[in-house]
Amino acid sequence: MESDRPIDSNELKVTFESLFAEYSDVIYRFCLYKTSNKNVALDLTQDTFLRLWKSMNTGAEIEKPKQYIYQIARNLVIDYYKKSKAVSLDALEEDGFEARETSAGSELMSELLLLRDSIEKLEHDYREVLYMRFVEDMGVEEIADTLGVSANLVSVRINRGKKKLHELFA
């Protein structure tokens, strides 16, 4: 897991920036989908890559960067919701916080809410698989690799999830 040779900071930066270039949009979309708030999504995306940068600086060798980055983002989203539960909407409004002002374009947000509303109605197991399939256009193997589960299981979940979605459409 850990390399014995000293960390080359230039090499580290190049690797980090190539990961950032490849996955920053993906993670931003994921955070926006999960939070429906542009500013929060920007913060969570930045935090995700900050943690990645910190880990890389400790010498940790990241074998599956996509899986690793997704997992950090997922943990941060969970953290965000746990933290935001403590702050009521009333308290935020009293402080002059306008939820809509921080949201992205209204058309995008309403479409996003529609999409999330339908996917989140499904059981937990199907949600991320369907999101990755329909929004990120990821293949079965890629989803399996990202989630760290078998391709067979992903395949089953996609098929069952699709059926359940069609039941919702009906």
Added chain:
Amino acid sequence: MKINEEEFNKSAELLKGVRLTEAEKSAMLSNIYQTKIAPEPSTVASPFVFSSMFMRDRVMVALASFVLILTGGGYAAAGSLPGDPLYGIKVNVLEPLALGLTFDETAKNEYKIELLQRRVTELQTLKLKADINLASEEESYHAAERNVTELEASAIYDNSGVNIEVEASINTYNSLISEPFHLETKVMKGVLTPSPDEEEDEEEKEDETILQNNTGQIEGIVAESLDEIEEDVKETKSTVEKEIKEKIEDVTNPITESLGF
């Protein structure tokens, strides 16, 4: 709100097009690079090492200074490594104090992860100095084990009971230390059961069983159908033969009679 398939696809397409702007990306990278990464512990006592731990809040820095005065050796303790006489002060007094003075839950969790990463860098420094021995390994292990226990007590794990950042640090830590001192999380120890993977395996097995049962049923239905078809064919064959025989007799009998046979 009810959604139809067309609307669903439209929403998915719209989200697919969402991207960060170049300005947002540059700002992010700049912020990330400006964030100070915890420095490797140094044997030369540095006041910045200690103060950086407490930079979260001015009050914390003030309290930390108070502790420094009280302990007297706080400076040196902050930069100490496992095996050093002041290491105990660092991990048993300074770090728990800093943690106790962090009130924001997210910052607390981040600090706990940082502490575990600090254990890794301490070991890396010892290895570089070739100054690692059984006593220092044991001291590091006790500190790291407490960090893991504290991490497990906090709610930073996802629904599958995993925090990949913690796991990566533990794996790196274990690669640096002798086997008896390897760290293990509850998931690794198997205390948390059934793990999500096991559940998934069970689900997969269930799917396979359903598939096998269905295959058996289908085979049975096909076999029954084939038997029925075979019987039908036999019956039809005998009926047709019978009818042909009768027709032949219908034709041949009058001829035979007319010829006087």
